[in-house]
Amino acid sequence: MSTTGSARPLRADARRNRERLLQTADAAFGEHGVEASLEQIARSAGVAIGTLYGHFPSRAALAAALLRERHDELFARGDSLPGERVALDALTEWMRLVAAHAAAYHGLAEFLGRGLEDENSELHADCTRLAGITERLAGQAREAGALGAHVTGADVTAVISAVSWTGEQTSPGQAERLLALAVRGMTTR
Amino acid sequence: MSTTGSARPLRADARRNRERLLQTADAAFGEHGVEASLEQIARSAGVAIGTLYGHFPSRAALAAALLRERHDELFARGDSLPGERVALDALTEWMRLVAAHAAAYHGLAEFLGRGLEDENSELHADCTRLAGITERLAGQAREAGALGAHVTGADVTAVISAVSWTGEQTSPGQAERLLALAVRGMTTR
DNA sequence: CCCGGAAATCGAGGGTGACTCGGGATAATA
DNA sequence: TATTATCCCGAGTCACCCTCGATTTCCGGG
Numbered sequence: 001m002s003t004t005g006s007a008r009p010l011r012a013d014a015r016r017n018r019e020r021l022l023q024t025a026d027a028a029f030g031e032h033g034v035e036a037s038l039e040q041i042a043r044s045a046g047v048a049i050g051t052l053y054g055h056f057p058s059r060a061a062l063a064a065a066l067l068r069e070r071h072d073e074l075f076a077r078g079d080s081l082p083g084e085r086v087a088l089d090a091l092t093e094w095m096r097l098v099a100a101h102a103a104a105y106h107g108l109a110e111f112l113g114r115g116l117e118d119e120n121s122e123l124h125a126d127c128t129r130l131a132g133i134t135e136r137l138a139g140q141a142r143e144a145g146a147l148g149a150h151v152t153g154a155d156v157t158a159v160i161s162a163v164s165w166t167g168e169q170t171s172p173g174q175a176e177r178l179l180a181l182a183v184r185g186m187t188t189r
Numbered sequence: 190m191s192t193t194g195s196a197r198p199l200r201a202d203a204r205r206n207r208e209r210l211l212q213t214a215d216a217a218f219g220e221h222g223v224e225a226s227l228e229q230i231a232r233s234a235g236v237a238i239g240t241l242y243g244h245f246p247s248r249a250a251l252a253a254a255l256l257r258e259r260h261d262e263l264f265a266r267g268d269s270l271p272g273e274r275v276a277l278d279a280l281t282e283w284m285r286l287v288a289a290h291a292a293a294y295h296g297l298a299e300f301l302g303r304g305l306e307d308e309n310s311e312l313h314a315d316c317t318r319l320a321g322i323t324e325r326l327a328g329q330a331r332e333a334g335a336l337g338a339h340v341t342g343a344d345v346t347a348v349i350s351a352v353s354w355t356g357e358q359t360s361p362g363q364a365e366r367l368l369a370l371a372v373r374g375m376t377t378r
Numbered sequence: 379c380c381c382g383g384a385a386a387t388c389g390a391g392g393g394t395g396a397c398t399c400g401g402g403a404t405a406a407t408a
Numbered sequence: 409t410a411t412t413a414t415c416c417c418g419a420g421t422c423a424c425c426c427t428c429g430a431t432t433t434c435c436g437g438g
Contacts, residue, residue: 170302
């Protein structure tokens with residue numbers, strides 16, 4: 001059930017190319033956002049465009065591979081948070097973590113949002129997982145009486161997305177202010 | 190200093206084409222968002238691509254023309270709001286109005302955001318105006334003691350953008366929930 | 379009514395990018 | 409070394425953006 005271990009290992013040249021593509025793509029996404037030119041990425045990696053598509057059949061597949069480790073770390077963190085802190089602290093920390101993660105590539109917030117809707121996206125599983133963790137932490141905060149009874153997991157997910165997007169559009173500082181403000185709006189006083 | 194009245198009136202065929210382009214563009218933007226294909230718009234309007242560029246040198250110019258009336262209405266509304274209601278009501282009504290406006294075309298929230306940053310954008314004046322009205326209403330709500338003293342006009346603008354974007358990404362209902370939550374976070378209790 | 383020139387239109391053309399696919403190259407294995 | 413499954417290459421197709429010189433169309437004056 002793991003994403004990693006499937007059929008035969010890759011041929012040596014294939015493994016090399018895949019690695020170079022990932023490195024190059026990370027740099028390109030970092031600089032130009034998730035909509036960076038795939039042809040340029042292939043070129044920079046010293047590989048033909050067909051090779052890129054051979055390894056990653058879609059932009060989402062490439063992004064998913066790129067985010068794999070990062071996401072696993074995030075999931076682990078999200079799973080361990082409930083034990084470490086008061087429910088509300090855990091939730092806000094989680095929101096901050098996800099928002100910081102989304103800041104990796106410009107456009108990532110929207111990209112992840114699409115991944116959550118589109119069941120066929122290579123990112124769907126990851127996005128569902130993220131939403132699930134959010135839901136859980138929100139539920140615990142609600143049960144602890146820290147969150148308004150009417151605040152849903154979807155609300156918190158929306159806040160996280162909106163904050164991430166704001167970070168891209170304006171500045172991290174403005175995003176942080178929005179986050180604080182939203183948390184204040186969700187909590188009981 | 191007005192945008193409207195400048196040099197000679199358009200030639201008859203030019204006026205006709207311009208009108209058809211605007212109609213077609215409105216439909217296309219409505220269906221496919223502000224990034225709809227300009228070539229397709231020209232084609233649907235029964236006009237060559239060069240003609241479109243003749244009338245509207247950039248996508249932003251086309252959008253600006255398309256939003257002209259809508260914006261003037263919005264500005265008028267925003268200017269009259271302070272007299273009509275309690276400061277906080279006026280502000281939240283304004284936020285709702287702008288968010289509803291941004292729902293006209295998918296991608297408009299981000300588009301307007303760019304227009305606010307980019308001084309050369311054909312939308313810059315409009316966006317600045319929007320932000321100005323927001324600032325004013327926010328200031329009055331703050332002075333009335335309804336808004337937290339630390340809440341800036343930029344914060345409110347960010348909230349409006351984020352709410353608009355959320356409406357595009359998820360649903361109007363979710364956007365409304367985010368708005369309510371944000372207002373709760375900005376107000377004194 | 380016709381004509382000259384300003385105004386407007388046309389659309390080929392140059393660039394960029396997504397994505398496909400069949401032939402050729404190459405690494406692994408016997 | 410020979411075989412073959414695997415992998416890579418990149419030209420080709422299509423869509424889109426945007427420019428610009430050639431051409432057409434309108435319009436006001438003679």
